[in-house]
Amino acid sequence: MREIEPAISARGVTKSFGRQRVLDSLTVDIPSGVTYCLLGPNGSGKTTFIRAIVRLLRLDEGEMSVLGRPVSEVDKIYSQIGYMTQHKALYPDLTVQENMEFYAGLYGLKKQQRVARLEELLEMVDLSLHRSRLAGALSGGMYQRLSLACTLIHEPELLLLDEPTVGVDPRLRQTFWEYFNRLAKEGKTVLITTHLMDEAEKCRMVGYMRAGRMVAEGSPEEILHLAGLRPILKLWLAEPERDAAQLQAQGYEIEVEDGVVQVRLESHAQIKEVLAQVSPLDMRLAEPKLEEAFLRLSEAA
Amino acid sequence: MNRPAAGRVGVVALRVVRQLKRDRRTIGLIVFAPIVLMILFGYALSGDMSGVHLGLVDGGGHDALRAHLVSIQDFDILRLGSESDAERLISEGRLDGAVLLRPEEVRVLLDASSLQIAGAIAAAVQAGTAKERAGLETTGRTKGAENAIVTRYIFGYDLKMMDTVGPAILGLVVFFFTFINAAIAFIRERSQGTLEKFMVSPLSRVEMVSGYVLGFSLFTILQSATTLFVVTTLFGVPLRGSPLTAMAVVLLLGAGALVLGSFFSNFARSEFQVVQFIPLIITPQIVLCGIWWPLQSVPEFIRPFSYILPLTYAAHALRAVMLKGAGVADILYPDLLALGIFFLIFFAAATLMLRREVA
Numbered sequence: 001m002r003e004i005e006p007a008i009s010a011r012g013v014t015k016s017f018g019r020q021r022v023l024d025s026l027t028v029d030i031p032s033g034v035t036y037c038l039l040g041p042n043g044s045g046k047t048t049f050i051r052a053i054v055r056l057l058r059l060d061e062g063e064m065s066v067l068g069r070p071v072s073e074v075d076k077i078y079s080q081i082g083y084m085t086q087h088k089a090l091y092p093d094l095t096v097q098e099n100m101e102f103y104a105g106l107y108g109l110k111k112q113q114r115v116a117r118l119e120e121l122l123e124m125v126d127l128s129l130h131r132s133r134l135a136g137a138l139s140g141g142m143y144q145r146l147s148l149a150c151t152l153i154h155e156p157e158l159l160l161l162d163e164p165t166v167g168v169d170p171r172l173r174q175t176f177w178e179y180f181n182r183l184a185k186e187g188k189t190v191l192i193t194t195h196l197m198d199e200a201e202k203c204r205m206v207g208y209m210r211a212g213r214m215v216a217e218g219s220p221e222e223i224l225h226l227a228g229l230r231p232i233l234k235l236w237l238a239e240p241e242r243d244a245a246q247l248q249a250q251g252y253e254i255e256v257e258d259g260v261v262q263v264r265l266e267s268h269a270q271i272k273e274v275l276a277q278v279s280p281l282d283m284r285l286a287e288p289k290l291e292e293a294f295l296r297l298s299e300a301a
Numbered sequence: 302m303n304r305p306a307a308g309r310v311g312v313v314a315l316r317v318v319r320q321l322k323r324d325r326r327t328i329g330l331i332v333f334a335p336i337v338l339m340i341l342f343g344y345a346l347s348g349d350m351s352g353v354h355l356g357l358v359d360g361g362g363h364d365a366l367r368a369h370l371v372s373i374q375d376f377d378i379l380r381l382g383s384e385s386d387a388e389r390l391i392s393e394g395r396l397d398g399a400v401l402l403r404p405e406e407v408r409v410l411l412d413a414s415s416l417q418i419a420g421a422i423a424a425a426v427q428a429g430t431a432k433e434r435a436g437l438e439t440t441g442r443t444k445g446a447e448n449a450i451v452t453r454y455i456f457g458y459d460l461k462m463m464d465t466v467g468p469a470i471l472g473l474v475v476f477f478f479t480f481i482n483a484a485i486a487f488i489r490e491r492s493q494g495t496l497e498k499f500m501v502s503p504l505s506r507v508e509m510v511s512g513y514v515l516g517f518s519l520f521t522i523l524q525s526a527t528t529l530f531v532v533t534t535l536f537g538v539p540l541r542g543s544p545l546t547a548m549a550v551v552l553l554l555g556a557g558a559l560v561l562g563s564f565f566s567n568f569a570r571s572e573f574q575v576v577q578f579i580p581l582i583i584t585p586q587i588v589l590c591g592i593w594w595p596l597q598s599v600p601e602f603i604r605p606f607s608y609i610l611p612l613t614y615a616a617h618a619l620r621a622v623m624l625k626g627a628g629v630a631d632i633l634y635p636d637l638l639a640l641g642i643f644f645l646i647f648f649a650a651a652t653l654m655l656r657r658e659v660a
């Protein structure tokens with residue numbers, strides 16, 4: 001793990017709109033070179049947090065540093081940040097390529113670099129064939145893809161992506177996540193908000209927000225553990241009562257339901273151990289859902 | 302904030318041009334609207350010229366003469382402040398003559414270029430004085446009634462209405478379209494989220510507004526070139542000065558309209574609301590800029606407004622360039638100066654309103 005300085009570090013960050021506390025002494029570290037997924041119900045403050053990182057709003061209280069600089073100086077490193085807003089920030093009356101060229105120009109990409117980058121990203125978001133179409137005439141998911149391409153055009157060190165995969169089909173989402181993980185491997189930091197748990201599971205780190213606070217944080221496995229959720233091994237056995245008693249005697253957590261023995265595992269390594277004891281006719285592994293973990297955690301909070 | 306970079310200004314300008322270029326309807330309007338407006342205003346107002354436009358500088362006395370002049374149906378009376386105002390308006394062809402009433406004398410200024418109308422005015426004054434004399438005799442106060450009537454001839458240009466209105470319409474149309482288009486463009490930047498994205502990019506606010514000014518200027522050039530072509534060839538308005546000088550005036554006016562539009566976009570939440578600015582921003586300029594009737598006839602308490610509106614200066618400068626062949630040096634003060642100051646003030650206001658911290 002490359003635990004150098006965190007890419008983003010927030011300490012007691014607080015922001016109110018009128019009487020509503022949207023960020024409530026939020027403290028979080030987002031390490032460099034990881035994919036970090038910010039989850040939370042609608043209105044929990046995810047977008048507000050991202051906007052605070054790029055200083056689109058001023059904090060009421062607390063401190064924050066971004067890529068090693070205090071947030072008050074973040075405007076000096078805007079060229080290292082790629083920010084994809086929740087509304088897509090494109091010009092519908094320009095073509096796909098013109099939109100990309102415009103953003104490339106803003107960041108001062110040289111001609112050669114620009115052409116190469118454009119092709120690479122058009123390929124990645126699968127819009128090469130639509131480059132001359134007006135952005136306004138694209139489908140919703142394509143529009144979203146173009147917006148992502150425009151955000152990535154200047155190869156930013158820090159990516160802030162507010163719901164980048166809304167409306168994108170599963171095949172392309174897969175491509176996106178491979179791309180994000182590749183970026184993280186190259187040392188870039190990718191902060192993403194989403195409402196999709198299967199996406200969160202692909203991230204190195206997950207943070208779950210509720211009412212402006214961080215309720216739980218860690219790798220997806222850590223979150224599951226924190227919520228007390230374990231993988232469950234379901235066993236169909238010839239003599240369920242006997243085998244269940246035997247396993248129980250050895251300290252396994254057992255439940256028998258309709259003749260199916262369910263073993264709550266501490267870790268996946270235990271599967272082997274269990275199978276050394278019994279020989280099931282059939283078996284199935286039920287992985288816990290991150291979604292359930294968050295439901296539990298937010299009930300507890 | 303970093304120093305403005307020409308590169309980024311150019312990138313924004315190019316984008317603005319690409320967008321406008323694609324908007325065929327707007328291009329059509331930019332080219333044809335001035336022509337339509339000119340035909341409309343030009344002819345509607347030239348019909349009005351059948352009446353006799355008579356200036357009246359009222360220094361007191363001569364009640365009967367005044368009453369007589371006012372009672373004549375064909376006379377449009379325009380009250381003026383001084384003899385020099387009257388002289389100028391006659392020489393510009395906007396008045397056919399003027400009567401100056403003072404207790405001790407009556408002065409009549411007539412336009413020598415339209416003798417028929419001059420004759421009618423002189424006759425009316427004669428008739429009025431005769432009435433006045435008759436009135437005084439019945440009351441027995443003959444003394445002092447033998448005032449001299451001094452008549453002076455001035456050579457007016459005898460301009461047609463189109464000539465006077467044409468140059469100003471050019472300014473009006475450019476102002477109108479640039480203001481509306483700029484305000485809508487900035488509202489879209491907000492609602493599309495592109496503005497928020499700019500804020501988090503190396504593009505500074507000054508660069509952004511400058512890019513817009515540059516991009517729109519190309520269209521202003523297109524618009525003023527076609528309009529100048531049409532007014533001179535089709536409507537026969539003279540172009541005595543350089544077309545480049547005229548274009549410079551229009552460009553400066555257009556730049557002012559753009560930053561004004563950008564500034565006001567902050568007070569509208571939708572494109573629809575922009576339209577509601579028209580009565581507030583555009584109409585006063587049309588009414589008060591001195592195109593349709595001379596500034597001297599605008600009531601005194603409103604007149605200061607005329608002098609803060611950019612169209613007033615643009616119309617004045619364009620008229621001077623086209624009709625009198627004025628060069629840049631002749632219109633530098635006050636016209637170009639005023640337009641420049643207007644632009645700078647609203648450029649600053651527009652950039653300041655594009656705040657980085659939204660809340």
Ligand SMILES: Nc1ncnc2c1ncn2[C@@H]1O[C@H](COP(=O)(O)OP(=O)(O)OP(=O)(O)O)[C@@H](O)[C@H]1O
Pocket residue numbers: 017022040041042043044045046047048049086660
């Ligand atoms: N500029 C603003 N003025 C007033 N209230 C605001 C503003 N921006 C956000 N809020 C409020 O702050 C709360 C958090 O909003 P935010 O957009 O951060 O939520 P979110 O977690 O991104 O939600 P979603 O999942 O729907 O995108 C909401 O209740 C919202 O109404």
Ligand SMILES: [Mg+2]
Pocket residue numbers: 046047048086162
């Ligand atoms: Mg959000």
